[in-house]
Amino acid sequence: MKKKMNLNKSTKSTLITIGMVVVTYIVMMILTQAGALSSLMKGLLVPLCIYAIIAVALNLTVGILGELSLGHAGFMCVGAFSSAFFSICFKETMAAGPRFFLAIVIGALISALFGLLIGIPVLRLQGDYLAIVTLAFGEIIKNIINVLYVGRDANGFHFSTKDFMSLNMEADGKILINGAQGITGTPHDSNFTVGAILLVVTLLIVLNLINSRSGRAIMAIRDNRIAAESVGINITKYKLLAFSISAGLAGLAGVLYAHNLSILQAQPKNFGYNMSIMILVYVVLGGIGNIRGSVIASVILVLLPELMRELNDYRMLIYSIVLIGIMLFNWAPKAKLFREKYSLKRLLKKDN
Amino acid sequence: MKKFISVLLAAAMTATMLVGCSAKEAEAPATDSAASTEAAEVEGAAFKIGGCGPTTGGAAVYGLAVQRGAQIAVDEINAAGGINGYQIAYNFADDEHDAEKAVNAYNTLKDWGMQLFMGTVTSGPCVAVVENTNADNMYQITPSGSAVDCIKYPNAFRVCFSDPGQGGKSAQYIGENGIASKVAVIYDSSDVYSTGIYQSFAADAANFGVEIVAAEAFTADNKTDFTIQLQKAKDAGAELVFLPIYYSEAALILSQANSMGFAPMFFGCDGLDGILSVEDFDTTLAEGVMLLTPFAADADDEATKNFVAAYDAAYGETPIQFAADAYDAIYIIKAALEKAGATPEMSASEINDVMKAAMLEITVDGLTGAGMTWTEDGEVNKEPKAVKIVDGAYTAM
Numbered sequence: 001m002k003k004k005m006n007l008n009k010s011t012k013s014t015l016i017t018i019g020m021v022v023v024t025y026i027v028m029m030i031l032t033q034a035g036a037l038s039s040l041m042k043g044l045l046v047p048l049c050i051y052a053i054i055a056v057a058l059n060l061t062v063g064i065l066g067e068l069s070l071g072h073a074g075f076m077c078v079g080a081f082s083s084a085f086f087s088i089c090f091k092e093t094m095a096a097g098p099r100f101f102l103a104i105v106i107g108a109l110i111s112a113l114f115g116l117l118i119g120i121p122v123l124r125l126q127g128d129y130l131a132i133v134t135l136a137f138g139e140i141i142k143n144i145i146n147v148l149y150v151g152r153d154a155n156g157f158h159f160s161t162k163d164f165m166s167l168n169m170e171a172d173g174k175i176l177i178n179g180a181q182g183i184t185g186t187p188h189d190s191n192f193t194v195g196a197i198l199l200v201v202t203l204l205i206v207l208n209l210i211n212s213r214s215g216r217a218i219m220a221i222r223d224n225r226i227a228a229e230s231v232g233i234n235i236t237k238y239k240l241l242a243f244s245i246s247a248g249l250a251g252l253a254g255v256l257y258a259h260n261l262s263i264l265q266a267q268p269k270n271f272g273y274n275m276s277i278m279i280l281v282y283v284v285l286g287g288i289g290n291i292r293g294s295v296i297a298s299v300i301l302v303l304l305p306e307l308m309r310e311l312n313d314y315r316m317l318i319y320s321i322v323l324i325g326i327m328l329f330n331w332a333p334k335a336k337l338f339r340e341k342y343s344l345k346r347l348l349k350k351d352n
Numbered sequence: 353m354k355k356f357i358s359v360l361l362a363a364a365m366t367a368t369m370l371v372g373c374s375a376k377e378a379e380a381p382a383t384d385s386a387a388s389t390e391a392a393e394v395e396g397a398a399f400k401i402g403g404c405g406p407t408t409g410g411a412a413v414y415g416l417a418v419q420r421g422a423q424i425a426v427d428e429i430n431a432a433g434g435i436n437g438y439q440i441a442y443n444f445a446d447d448e449h450d451a452e453k454a455v456n457a458y459n460t461l462k463d464w465g466m467q468l469f470m471g472t473v474t475s476g477p478c479v480a481v482v483e484n485t486n487a488d489n490m491y492q493i494t495p496s497g498s499a500v501d502c503i504k505y506p507n508a509f510r511v512c513f514s515d516p517g518q519g520g521k522s523a524q525y526i527g528e529n530g531i532a533s534k535v536a537v538i539y540d541s542s543d544v545y546s547t548g549i550y551q552s553f554a555a556d557a558a559n560f561g562v563e564i565v566a567a568e569a570f571t572a573d574n575k576t577d578f579t580i581q582l583q584k585a586k587d588a589g590a591e592l593v594f595l596p597i598y599y600s601e602a603a604l605i606l607s608q609a610n611s612m613g614f615a616p617m618f619f620g621c622d623g624l625d626g627i628l629s630v631e632d633f634d635t636t637l638a639e640g641v642m643l644l645t646p647f648a649a650d651a652d653d654e655a656t657k658n659f660v661a662a663y664d665a666a667y668g669e670t671p672i673q674f675a676a677d678a679y680d681a682i683y684i685i686k687a688a689l690e691k692a693g694a695t696p697e698m699s700a701s702e703i704n705d706v707m708k709a710a711m712l713e714i715t716v717d718g719l720t721g722a723g724m725t726w727t728e729d730g731e732v733n734k735e736p737k738a739v740k741i742v743d744g745a746y747t748a749m
Contacts, residue, residue, distance in 0.1 A: 039459040043484075047452060143571070146542045163541075163567065164551045180542045184479055184501050261451045263479040263501070265544070268572075269409070269450045306456050309445065316408055 014207045017292040018200055025196040032192075040306060049195030050256045051302050053202045055282035055294040057249035060206050062280070063289030064215070065242040066222030067123070068131040072250045073275035074138030075111045077266055079251025080258035081145055081177070083107030084186045087259065088176055089152070091187055100189040104198070104255050111251020115244040123239040126225070130243075138276055145266040150177040182265035183258075190260040198256060199295070202249050206291055209245065218242045285326060300326075397696040398434075398441040401426070401685065402461035403678070404481070405473030406449035414674045418473045418495050419444045421675030424662050425682035435689045438696050440682075447472055451480035458484055466490075467700045468689075468707075470681050473674065475499035475515075475544050482508050489701040491708075493684060495677035499548060503730035507704050509711055510730055511677045511684065511720065512646065515548030518621045520556040521736050522549070522594065522644055527560025531642075532592035532617060534565045536585030538578065538605060539596050541569035549596035549621055565590050570601075578605045579612060586614045595620040599627040606637045622646065625673045628744060641741045646720035647676040648739055648746040656719055673720070680718035687714045 007015070028045060031037040054076055061069045083103040090099050114137075122133045149160040153173030160166045164175060177183055209215045217238045220228040229235055258264050268274065282301055286293030304322065308315045329335050340346070403422055405415030426442040429435060443464055445457035454477030461469070469485055469492045472478045478497030485492040486505035493509045494502055498518070503510050513521070526532055537553065540546040550567070557564050565588035568581035582605065585593055593609075593616050595602050602624050609615070620643040628635050649660050649670045659679060663671040671679075691714050692706035716724045721734030739746040 039462040040456060043455050043459040047456075143542075143573070146571070163547075163554070163569075165554050178547075180547050181499065181544045182476075188483065257452075261455065261480045262483045263451055263476055265451070265476050267450070267476070269448065270452065306460070309457075309460050313407070315446070 010207075010211045013292070014203075014211070017203055017207065017295070020292065021196060021199055021203065021295070025192070028192065044303065044306060045192040046190050046195045046256060046260045048299050048302055049192070049199050050253045050260070051279070051282065051298040052199050052295045053256070054250050054253035054279050055286065055298040056199075056202050056206055056291055057246045057253065058279050059283045059286070059289065059291055059294045060209070060246040060249070061243055062283050063287075063291075064206075064210055064222065065218055065239060065246070067239070067243070068128055069134045069243075069246070070131050070273070070276050070280070071134030071136075071138035072246075072279050073271045073273070074134065074141045075115060075247045075250035076254035076257065076275075077138070077141050077145065077271035078114050079107035079111040079254030080264055080271075081183065081254075081266070082110040082251075083255040084183045084258040084264050085150070085176060087186055087189070088183060091185070096187065096189055099187075100194070100259065103189070103259065104252065107255035107258075108248045108251045111254065112244045112248030115247025115250075116240060118247075119240045119243045123243060124236055135273065135276070138271070138273060142266045142268070142271050145177070145182075146180045148177050149175070149179050151175045180265065182263060184263050186258055186262060186264055188259065188262060190256045195256055198252055202252065203291065203295070205245065205249070209242070210291070214238060214241060281323070285323075285330065287330075396439070398439040399689065399694075399696050400441045400443070400465050400467045401682070402458075402464065402466035402469050402471070403442065403444040404447050404454060404457045404461065404469070404471035404477075405444070407444070407446040409448045411449040411474055413672075414496065415446070415449070415473050417672050417674040418471075418678040420663065420667050421659075421671060421678035422470060422495075422682050424659065424666065424675075425679045428662075429682065429686055435686050436693065436695065447474075447477050449474050449477065451477045453477070454481050455484060462488070462490075467696070467698075467703050468685055469493075470495065470678070470685065472497055475502055475548075478502040489704050491685075491700070491704040493681050495681040496674050499544060506708055506728065506730070508730050509684075509726055510732055511681050511718075511724075512622070512732075513734075513736065514731060515545065516552035517731070518644065518736075519549040519552030519554075519596065522596075522619065522621060523553050523556040523560050523562055525644065525736070525738055526592065526594075526619060527557070527562045531619070533561060533563055534589055534591045535562050535594050536566040536568070536588060536590035536592070536616075537564060537594045537596070538568050538570070538581045538585065540572065540575070540598075540601070542571040542573070543597070545623065546597050553594065553596065575601050576604065578608050581605075582609050582612060582614055585616070586612075590616055592617040592619055595624065598623040599625065599630060603627055603630040603633045603638075606641070607634065610637050617642065619643070622673050628741070629670065635741075635744045638741045639744075642738060642749065643741075644736045644738050645673060645746075646734065646737060647673040648737070650745055655717075659719055676719040680716070680720050680724075683718060684711075684714070684716050684724070687716050 032042060054072060058069060058072045061067055083106055086106050087099060087103045118133060118137055122130050147161045149164055149167055151158045151167045151169045151173050153170040158167040158169055217233045220233060221235055221238055282298040283294050286297030305315060305319050308318060311318055403419060405418045406412050407415045407419060426440045430439050443461060445460050447454035447457045454472050458481050469490050471494060472481055473496050475497045478494050479499060479501045482492060482502060482505055486507055489507060492507055495511045498512055498515045500514055500516060537550055539550040554564055566585045568584055595618060602620060618641045622645045624643040625645045627638055660671060663675060688707050688710040692710035694703050694706055711726045718724055724732050724734045726732055738749045740749050
């Protein structure tokens with residue numbers, strides 16, 4: 001007990017967040033082993049990790065760096081396609097374990113690289129330019145992938161942006177990326193254990209960054225750019241650091257996504273503008289700058305529409321009403337006052 | 353303050369998760385709330401058939417058609433005494449035309465106790481779900497998932513033609529019947545169905561003496577003005593324009609071709625079915641358009657007439673080809689179950705084992721083709737019907 005008291009506040013908070021994920025993981029694993037988990041929940045475990053990771057990644061940009069990104073689905077798309085491409089290229093020649101590990105590294109790195117490339121010109125500007133550029137980036141990536149054809153035969157790789165026929169492959173050629181039809185046959189490497197580990201890694205990276213010297217510099221830039229600059233903080237450097245880490249983690253979520261389904265297509269539904277907004281909703285609902293909140297909010301918002309399937313046609317309608325309700329309850333000034341007045345902690349204190 | 357929120361959210365999360373866990377126990381009894389109202393009325397042992405497709409979002413028109421077409425077949429069979437004397441319980445889940453959601457929908461149906469799976473409607477989700485049905489050894493028949501990989505496992509079968517089937521058959525039809533030798537193609541490069549047909553058409557065209565003089569693409573974001581594509585086709589001297597696309601864009605293409613004075617022959621696939629019912633579309637423009645379709649709602653055989661009448665009475669609209677595919681899918685399941693002598697007491701896996709063999713032995717006369725048979729790869733054998741629009745109605749060619 002005494003040792004716990006000595007922990008500083010941020011370490012304690014980090015431990016609670018990680019502990020929450022670990023406990024959930026253990027409970028879910030026990031339930032799976034005991035056969036008490038429905039098929040739906042079993043199928044949802046990996047997507048829950050995916051959306052929690054990407055919500056945390058976006059929160060780093062929105063909450064800690066204080067910039068708005070509307071293209072995180074685009075980074076997820078880059079991570080998904082680069083890793084899936086790697087995986088199908090080495091499907092036959094490598095064992096599943098090391099191949100998936102490399103796919104994770106490749107997906108995260110390439111996506112971080114894209115974040116860096118976009119950040120270099122845009123993060124030098126002041127104002128909401130990042131939002132506009134990332135919005136465009138997400139749409140551009142989706143459209144480029146939809147016209148990209150890549151095949152492989154004995155002579156090596158063939159690329160085309162026109163159609164399948166202009167690849168001019170030998171008869172033994174195999175198509176790897178088939179334009180709008182995307183990548184099929186990605187090995188099913190994602191599972192809940194990997195997902196949970198990656199979520200913990202993501203949380204460790206982000207929470208450690210926040211509590212480090214760099215993190216304090218990043219938050220100083222967010223709170224007052226001029227003051228931060230005047231004390232000698234290299235603004236562009238720290239902005240780029242935070243944004244490329246955020247993009248890389250989004251790519252990580254993309255890798256999990258790509259290896260969870262046997263088909264990967266860049267559709268408006270999964271990598272479009274609406275998905276980016278959806279991720280932003282997770283962040284806003286969980287609290288901007290509140291990493292633990294992002295994890296919890298994404299879990300709730302992914303589960304909610306699935307659990308409301310019984311409502312059939314009214315499902316999405318009720319989902320949006322519930323969403324508005326939760327938002328108001330969490331963030332409306334009156335609701336905040338109400339909660340403070342009747343908060344559990346206060347009531348408990350009164351009893352003492 | 354923040355702490356309170358996180359405590360509250362954590363509590364909410366635990367609650368939702370617990371609901372997710374307890375859902376299984378709650379749904380164990382045969383009659384449950386998740387099933388559609390029709391399913392709830394079924395008493396005693398029943399075959400549980402689950403369907404899955406988009407009933408919301410951009411592709412909802414196809415998902416709803418399948419849901420309703422299958423519902424009509426289920427009602428007919430139940431009214432006529434069921435399969436092997438057992439009734440059918442039917443439940444349909446929404447997949448929003450998204451692979452991830454389709455897997456969730458499939459898992460929901462599994463929790464309901466589904467024994468046979470009729471789905472999914474669209475190709476992309478179908479490729480994702482077939483991995484799960486194969487792992488679970490669940491019988492699957494897709495009414496309209498046309499991509500090759502949709503049925504790559506032995507447990508999966510198909511009612512419609514595959515994309516390569518349609519493209520190749522179109523090239524063959526155009527070439528062998530000497531309809532045209534110079535062909536232009538206008539297709540949607542962002543659409544799986546359209547690119548699939550185009551690729552197989554282009555691959556086969558040369559074999560049948562058909563020359564592709566122009567292949568022009570458009571995307572889903574940019575599908576209102578086709579004058580550039582049409583001008584290129586015109587300049588290339590195309591005698592025929594092949595349209596492996598859906599009818600709403602085709603209607604625009606036809607009227608824009610008309611206004612620029614370009615009058616080639618037009619040829620399409622089953623996606624063009626429905627062009628005559630487009631609002632504000634001058635159907636005289638569609639005069640002479642040829643399409644390969646397995647189903648025409650105004651055919652005058654008894655089965656089609658009854659189906660169209662029943663569909664119209666129940667839902668107030670004319671069924672499209674997807675509805676007919678789904679209607680056939682249910683009757684195919686019925687024929688195979690009867691052949692195999694299966695009972696609802698068998699598990700999904702046991703049913704699949706007997707169904708795989710029975711599917712190869714049955715012959716089904718359906719709305720989308722007579723004498724349909726299946727091969728081990730899951731593909732259907734049936735003749736494509738080519739129709740030509742004459743005087744605002746389909747006429748067999």
